[in-house]
Amino acid sequence: MIDYVLGAEPGTGAHLVERMEQENLFISRLSGHTTNWLRMHGLIRELLRRELEEDSDRAADLNRRAARWFAEHGLIEEALLHARRCGDTDLATEIVVGSRGVISSTEQWSRLERWLSVLPDAAIHADPELLILAAWSADNRGLHRLMATRLDRLEAVVDAIDDPSRRDAIRGEAAVLRSVQYYQEERGQEALDATAEALRLLPLEREGEQAYAGIVRSMALQMVGDFPGAQAEIDRMLDGAHGSGTFQTRILMARAFVQWIEGDTTGAAETARVIANLAHEHGLGESAAAAAMFSGMTSLDRGDFAAAGAAVRPTVHGAYAPNAFFYGHSAMVLALALQGLGREDEARSVVADVLARRLAGANPLGAAEVEAFAAELALRQGRVEDAQRWHEQYQPGSCGVAYGAYHPELTRLRYLLLSGDASADDVAVELIDRFRASHNVRLERAVEVLRRSRGAPEAAGEVGLGSEAGSTEREISGRSAGGTGGGLSSLSSREIDILELLAERLSNKEIAKRLHIAPATVKRHAATLYGKLGVHGRRAAVEHARAEGFLERSPG
Template sequence: MTGPLLTTKMFVPRPKAGTLVRARVSDLLDQGVSTKLTLVAAQAGFGKTTALANWVHQRCAPGLVAWLSLDSGDTDPATFWTYVVTALSATNPDIGSGVLPLLEGAGRPTPAMLTELLNRLAELEHDVVLVLDDYHLADGPDIAEAVTFLLTHLPPQAHLVLSTRTDPSLPLSRLRARGELVEIRAADLRFTNAEATSYLHGAGVDLDPPEAAILESRTEGWAAALQLAVLSLQDRTDVADFLADFAGDDRFIVDYLVEEVLSRQPRDVREFLLRTSILERLTGPLCDAVTGHTGGGDTLQQLERENLFVIPLDARRQWYRYHHLFADVLRAHAATDPAGTPLATLHLRASAWYDADERPVPAVRHALSAGDPARAAALMETAMPRLLRDRQEATIVRWVDAVPADVVSSRPALAMGFIAGLMAHNDVSSVPARLDELDALLARLAAARAAEPVVLVEDPTEVPRLPGKVQLYRAAYALVTEDLDGTQRHVALATAAAAPDDHPTRAGAWGLSGLAHWRLGDIEATHQCYSRCVEELLQAGHLSDVLGCTTTLADIRITQGRLSDATRTLQRTLALTTTTTTTTTTEAVPRGTADMHAGLAGVALERGQLDDAESHLRRAQELGEAAGMPQHASQVRVTMALARAARGDVNEALTLLEEAERLYVPDFKPDVRPVHATRARLLIGQGRLDEARAWAATHQLRPDDELTYVREHEHITLATLLLAESRGGQAQHLDELRPFLARLHAASDAGGRHGTLVEIAVLEACAALAAGDHQEAGDHLRLALRLSGPERFTRPFTDHAGDLPRLVQLLTPEEQQSAWVGTLLAACTPEVPPTAQARVRPPRQDLVDPLSQRELEVLRLLATDLSGPELARHLVVSLNTVRTHTRNVYGKLGVSGRRAAVSRARELNLLSRQDE
């Protein structure tokens, strides 16, 4: 997010002296702690915030409540979640240290960020309550989707409380049906007769029973109306007349009472209230700037002492806000006050103060409210680079329609920023027209015609860079619309127009060119473009982007069968990170470092080096998902899954792939190895062919499809399925399989994808063997051996370990004796020493549902001092997978916690001394 966090939004409001303690409402809030969600929903003035604050201070243990007061500036997902995570960090700093880095550079919450947040909450050894006050001010589709995900997976020790004027866009019916929701509505918040009488008495207003009954009846237990009535009744002698005039609906009551309160204030206080009503949050210096007077801080404290609907937001009484209902009416009075300062003037003063305080978003908001789009545009333009860097495109998109077109047309840098925000937000419909307008403006600027309107640019050094950026975004638009020729054409224009030192534009152009080549399957050209992109990024000092591109460079080399080059690429870039830091904390490690280790693990798996692969995966886990790019959370689970499958634990691998598919974050890069296809391969290996057939049907895969590089991985998976079906007695599949493989062979060979070609050649050998064509089977095997040997490419052979011994028999005796063939045969027939078999012999279990071997392993580790993340690293799985095993262990042992599980295991003799 842009600008510092306003810490006062995360302070629990302190109850005012004399506030009525309403045990009835607090009891309802207590009930909510046993559920996922407590919804406190009522219109303004019903005392939602007061009831929650009283409950927190009176009934909640210190340090276990995270409070966040939301406002209209929190609709941006990045801002919202930064505040939420920071608020939760007050209950445990580990939450922020693990999750906040995942928000850096993300325009919206990623599945990885939300998963990490849930994981951190699940690790807490105490309950935590997150209170989101005034949630309706931030509610929107993006935030609702993420909050729904959070609620769905919320661990038992975490509870969410929402205070809102309107029902949120959340699955309330589902939560209600599952007993996971406690609702506190207006009827629950209304003051009863007894509470109203107690409140009036505590405020020094003692009415006769008939008068108190009239007041309670007219206000219908509405807290705001009662409070205003108290202010109006103080020192009044004509109580009967006042009550006689006090009638009407809610809005009339508030208007009437506020007018009564205002008319009884000294002129300077009344003026202060009206002028500062435009502010969402109040602090002394800001109020001084808006009112044009001094002493704003003292006035706020005085208003608080007099109970004039001023709510303190911090313990030091530095920041406040007005009660929302009170503020609404104040603003209405300020707008119609003939003697008051014009609202536009007040907003401009507020805008200037926020600008000086380096808070561009509220500065822009007040400039727009002042009706000064020119000032707002200038502020936007200044803030735009930082917003784009922090991936707050949603804020930019909200601004796009707020500035008149004629203002934008005179500000080329602002227009460029709007285009960048729209593209990054995938809102591309208006981009071509905006680019045309910007081109025309730049042409007029280049011609320097005196008759043209003045062109305004806040940073003059940005002007020479704009022509290159225009072409860059034309290239990006062409790529989005699958116009690959157009992409390359505009890339050439962008690089020609970009200044030699405009490294970000040049890097972007090379990256887009590489993506266009990638979609066409020309991976060598992709590698060349990405290499140029990396050179420019290094010049620009964008190390994390370099790490992100390196993942692509390594993947291409693996596809080409050049495993040594892939390793060198990853290691060389990994070495760059050591010049930045020598620590292992995620705060200091450049983002993308974990991806280098995941990439090295992938290379090791291709070579059958499982120990090396697991070592790199553990290092990636130690660094944490915050040290990875947005795709890391998904990709590292895919690599873990392949490692577990190589160890023979296919069920755990499938669980990891389910997580990976859920965490996948699409981006500009083509998804050439979709998780669902990798999952289908494991299903085929397990003989679950019906599920694999369903996969093929779902993704509309057929042997006669037109072949493209983007779907090559899926088509090879389909070929693997057809081969498995032919072994199951469906020989007809061989007739369509072999020509299908021949087409795949030709396509991968033409594209220089020799790593893929090894895989296809092994499949061709297996298919020919199944058809009894031994000569062709041997020829295909020889090709696979020749291509794989220099780089020790093992995985394509171990994927078909059952066929390899028979295939080897088709070779000449001399070929059979080669060292590489021997290595492959050993890899396909691993030996387990007898002593090892004895060690893993399962103990006798007196359980109705015995623990699996993996669950026994988890149980033994639970008896150690290893934490949850350490257990995951030891087992080379995700933390979610560990939790799944742990829940299963608890369920089978009939316990609810780690200590109880270990104790029960001892009773059943499931643990040895060595285990503990």
């Protein structure tokens, strides 16, 4: 480093350090580091600093050289510090853009916002490559409105890039993030179109961005009612998986999300285990947090509070800071697990001290979720007045699509049911229609269970995300437990719906109308369930289910 910064002959720095050590001239080697790192006495540092103040041009040149050396050796924060000291915004931009691969390949997203904070807003808004990084940072922190604003700014400046390949790559990244925006807004087909555009434009080496597009694409396919298509998309991307472990873990996250939304708790738990193993193998903190979240959610769904808490506690209280979604929903799982174990004060502490502090201050949408979740916990603990205060200010529909551990609309319905509000059943129908339209099987059934129990937590087993949806799966599992079962226990909630309607002798078109999905989707679901049951055709499937006690036998 000394040679590089001073522009000296190779070996000059090593000789200088050796001489200083021999003569005990105010330097010492750092313990716990490689022997190449040394500390200079504070008095000497102050003397040198004052000398540099007398020659600002020389100081700027040395800082510029130091910035480049640190950047070349992967010490980005140190590089940006020196770039800022010499006031070289162009150099800082070059360092940030040139180091972006470190973020995506190692999932160290929390570093990106620190890097961007070194740069003035005007520089970010004028540079397409900085703007797309700023949009990624907003997405990672759950700030989707800010993400959309930055994407709008990007559209105004992206044409300034002369290189067509670079221009297309940034447009591809923007399309990935637009697909996230559309999915959040429950615009499934537009999300699909955006992912198709992203995958067309992204170069092969942008594997992390491609994988993210795959996540949104598979979830959007599920949202429009094409669960088999979502599974096929995930399988296709896994078959062609390449590069680092983060590509595989992101595609597997898509599988876990789709399984969770479809009500397949067992499948989501199995996928979480695979993600956890890959995350450990490749040292991927974000993927490890995702695996822990899914493990916690599925354990909670089965009523295993101790396992749920153990799964997510390292994410909530650990040193690694994952993105806002994984962190927030893991904290919700921890609070519900503690509540289920009868540790009410600790559950409230998680909401007050962890969620509110870490999410509400930085994310308006997250703040709405935090406040709603606090009301959910209040209802479970009999503090109805606290929930009432929340309900009076809650804006229905203020929180977007639901695909994690919790959604505020369930708390809204629970409160209305418990308080005997005359609108409760109308709200339940409204929510069922909403979740059915987006093919969220888990939440559709959660609403149905809440309505049957009139919102009483004890009737749902005190599981939050929770057994409203999970109890339905346990009811289904119980129905298949009487016989050998075959492949019946592996059927998803949607496949069970179709099997029951097949037993009513409805055509594919009639089933599609009943479930608000396309006839082609019914056909794909049916083909999948025939394969799981090892039968050919609807009659054989229905007969098999009846023989196993899964369906009631037809009269006579």
